[in-house]
Amino acid sequence: xxxxxxxxxxxxxxxxxxxxxxxxxxxxxxxxxxxxxxxxxxxxxxxxxxxxxxxxxxxxxxxxxxxxxxxxxxxxxxxxxxxxxxxxxxxxxxxxxxxxxxxxxxxxxxxxxxxxxxxxxxxxxxxxxxxxxxxxxxxxxxxxxxxxxxxxxxxxxxxxxxxxxxxxxxxxxxxxxxxxxxxxxxxxxxxxxxxxxxxxxxxxxxxxxxxxxxxxxxxxxxxxxxxxxxxxxxxxxxxxxxxxxxxxxxxxxxxxxxxxxxxxxxxxxxxxxxxxxxxxxxxxxxxxxxxxxxxxxxxxxxxxxxxxxxxxxxxxxxxxxxxxxxxxxxxxxxxxxxxxxxxxxxxxxxxxxxxxxxxxxxxx
Amino acid sequence: xxxxxxxxxxxxxxxxxxxxxxxxxxxxxxxxxxxxxxxxxxxxxxxxxxxxxxxxxxxxxxxxxxxxxxxxxxxxxxxxxxxxxxxxxxxxxxxxxxxxxxxxxxxxxxxxxxxxxxxxxxxxxxxxxxxxxxxxxxxxxxxxxxxxxxxxxxxxxxxxxxxxxxxxxxxxxxxxxxxxxxxxxxxxxxxxxxxxxxxxxxxxxxxxxxxxxxxxxxxxxxxxxxxxxxxxxxxxxxxxxxxxxxxxxxxxxxxxxxxxxxxxxxxxxxxxxxxxxxxxxxxxxxxxxxxxxxxxxxxxxxxxxxxxxxxxxxxxxxxxxxxxxxxxxxxxxxxxxxxxxxxxxxxxx
Numbered sequence: 001x002x003x004x005x006x007x008x009x010x011x012x013x014x015x016x017x018x019x020x021x022x023x024x025x026x027x028x029x030x031x032x033x034x035x036x037x038x039x040x041x042x043x044x045x046x047x048x049x050x051x052x053x054x055x056x057x058x059x060x061x062x063x064x065x066x067x068x069x070x071x072x073x074x075x076x077x078x079x080x081x082x083x084x085x086x087x088x089x090x091x092x093x094x095x096x097x098x099x100x101x102x103x104x105x106x107x108x109x110x111x112x113x114x115x116x117x118x119x120x121x122x123x124x125x126x127x128x129x130x131x132x133x134x135x136x137x138x139x140x141x142x143x144x145x146x147x148x149x150x151x152x153x154x155x156x157x158x159x160x161x162x163x164x165x166x167x168x169x170x171x172x173x174x175x176x177x178x179x180x181x182x183x184x185x186x187x188x189x190x191x192x193x194x195x196x197x198x199x200x201x202x203x204x205x206x207x208x209x210x211x212x213x214x215x216x217x218x219x220x221x222x223x224x225x226x227x228x229x230x231x232x233x234x235x236x237x238x239x240x241x242x243x244x245x246x247x248x249x250x251x252x253x254x255x256x257x258x259x260x261x262x263x264x265x266x267x268x269x270x271x272x273x274x275x276x277x278x279x280x281x282x283x284x285x286x287x288x289x290x291x292x293x294x295x296x297x298x299x300x301x302x303x304x305x306x307x308x309x310x311x312x313x314x315x316x317x318x319x320x321x322x323x324x325x326x327x328x329x330x331x332x333x334x335x336x337x338x339x340x341x342x343x344x345x346x347x348x349x350x351x352x353x354x355x356x357x358x359x360x361x362x363x364x
Numbered sequence: 365x366x367x368x369x370x371x372x373x374x375x376x377x378x379x380x381x382x383x384x385x386x387x388x389x390x391x392x393x394x395x396x397x398x399x400x401x402x403x404x405x406x407x408x409x410x411x412x413x414x415x416x417x418x419x420x421x422x423x424x425x426x427x428x429x430x431x432x433x434x435x436x437x438x439x440x441x442x443x444x445x446x447x448x449x450x451x452x453x454x455x456x457x458x459x460x461x462x463x464x465x466x467x468x469x470x471x472x473x474x475x476x477x478x479x480x481x482x483x484x485x486x487x488x489x490x491x492x493x494x495x496x497x498x499x500x501x502x503x504x505x506x507x508x509x510x511x512x513x514x515x516x517x518x519x520x521x522x523x524x525x526x527x528x529x530x531x532x533x534x535x536x537x538x539x540x541x542x543x544x545x546x547x548x549x550x551x552x553x554x555x556x557x558x559x560x561x562x563x564x565x566x567x568x569x570x571x572x573x574x575x576x577x578x579x580x581x582x583x584x585x586x587x588x589x590x591x592x593x594x595x596x597x598x599x600x601x602x603x604x605x606x607x608x609x610x611x612x613x614x615x616x617x618x619x620x621x622x623x624x625x626x627x628x629x630x631x632x633x634x635x636x637x638x639x640x641x642x643x644x645x646x647x648x649x650x651x652x653x654x655x656x657x658x659x660x661x662x663x664x665x666x667x668x669x670x671x672x673x674x675x676x677x678x679x680x681x682x683x684x685x686x687x688x689x690x691x692x693x694x695x696x697x698x699x700x701x702x703x704x705x706x707x708x709x710x711x712x713x
Binding site for chain 1: 397
């Protein structure tokens with residue numbers, strides 16, 4: 001079927017992909033601008049199968065959003081609230097521990113902890129939260145605090161990012177999620193999230209974490225006001241950082257959900273947008289081991305199809321995820337592992353339950 | 365497989381055995397690329413059509429009790445009802461106000477309404493000046509057995525009362541083994557095809573559907589496609605083919621796993637590849653949702669079906685996707701195509 005890729009005008013990129021040659025900026029832009037999703041997906045699938053064979057990973061995890069109070073109030077976010085808002089909430093360390101305790105009977109291996117940039121919770125709160133989670137469930141891996149939150153915690157602590165990370169690790173931090181990257185372009189950040197940590201700042205925190213031996217993920221929020229060129233610049237910056245440190249595990253393209261945000265007049269992303277962002281990322285990010293199709297964002301149907309368009313991971317049995325849900329995400333909040341396994345197998349892939357660091361815990 | 369690809373791309377017809385081999389062993393890209401190439405050959409302009417209409421179910425009372433159906437009420441059930449003409453009139457006027465060009469009129473197999481009742485209903489609707497796409501073959505067969513009249517006679521009378529075209533519903537799987545297991549009181553394969561052949565002979569265009577993903581084998585799916593293709597060779601009366609996966613919730617077959625999007629896309633593509641004599645293939649957004657429906661346009665579909673201002677049957681099986689005309693147009697444009705409103709016969713509005 002290579003003739004179809006050639007007919008789509010992507011024959012030169014096909015040759016590069018087959019040879020394992022790195023794609024250039026212009027290649028990335030062309031892939032994004034192509035409407036031939038089968039041809040783009042076919043290229044991504046070559047890379048996916050070379051790096052990950054027939055494997056499709058999922059994880060048994062739990063999400064805890066400890067507070068929605070945030071001083072950044074980004075325009076694309078429906079989750080963050082001003083402290084004075086009637087919808088604002090924050091959990092005490094005891095409440096966070098109770099959330100973990102509630103699900104002790106389930107075989108959860110990872111807890112994913114993310115919140116906002118809270119104006120007055122002290123540094124000690126975050127250390128206590130990590131220790132508290134470990135107290136209740138000592139074996140669990142804590143993936144917590146986006147690079148944006150880490151930079152904020154360093155300011156609170158009055159210490160360097162590296163010193164802060166060391167203290168967080170001592171308290172129980174296992175790895176760092178990929179959120180807060182949005183689109184690195186200063187133009188986009190100035191228009192949508194001007195108070196947020198800059199793109200360079202985000203990358204510095206991530207690289208700093210990698211130098212301490214921590215693994216982290218990376219995301220890109222697509223489908224709002226960014227251009228195709230800005231997306232490729234974002235991917236290029238991630239690829240360069242990964243060349244430096246090798247600390248990124250997974251890239252997760254995140255579909256913008258406009259409902260309840262300041263950008264609510266924008267349309268939702270379509271299936272084509274979602275698959276293209278997965279496929280182009282898989283072609284371009286040749287040094288990222290994994291690409292995730294986050295089913296909470298794009299729905300289980302498209303996440304299943306995405307396993308043939310570059311993705312090798314579908315996240316997991318997420319419960320109580322609030323950030324997408326607040327912005328009108330329509331996928332249910334939870335999915336049974338049996339259903340995830342069925343979707344993966346039905347798409348001709350091998351389901352593998354993984355831990356945070358992609359050690360295989362169980363083959364199905 | 366290589367030879368089969370060449371054959372398909374050269375526009376040659378697949379045998380049933382080849383079709384089965386492709387469905388079982390073909391991968392998603394092979395099926396998608398082939399279906400997309402055929403779609404582009406048949407429709408060189410990047411146009412994707414849709415019809416503005418409404419599904420009106422005149423009754424949910426049904427003696428058929430098909431195992432895959434979540435919509436029907438048995439005749440003894442006091443919750444069952446028949447729409448009044450006043451209700452029908454209101455629904456039609458609403459449809460026209462939204463730019464609708466037709467109504468899809470289907471109902472259960474009511475135990476005792478006489479043929480005159482349906483003739484009167486058609487005349488009443490026709491008084492509102494709208495295209496009537498109505499009465500799937502099982503309903504026509506049911507009218508024939510209740511009245512003792514031949515199918516041809518029934519069709520002539522319905523046509524004279526205002527029926528314009530016939531929807532392809534009730535085909536399910538056109539294989540008697542499957543029909544006897546899932547819908548024993550519904551017309552069998554030859555009868556279903558017989559109604560369509562008579563209708564085509566009387567100058568009425570029809571569609572054909574396939575509801576897959578329940579008790580049928582892959583070979584039986586191909587048998588279905590082969591039967592439809594053979595009749596189309598004879599009459600040329602089918603305008604479109606609409607494959608859609610069984611939705612098990614709230615049915616007697618609720619224990620069956622739901623067909624996944626991946627398998628839907630493969631079957632859609634297979635339909636496009638196998639049915640070389642049918643012009644149009646519809647995406648099933650009502651069962652697949654907007655994202656997969658848009659993707660369907662790369663797996664053989666060139667039509668988004670109906671805007672379905674009203675839909676009851678799939679909704680009864682717990683599937684709640686809704687799309688406005690504006691959303692359908694945006695999805696089509698997002699796929700790099702031009703959306704065009706059409707009529708039942710695929711002429712553009």
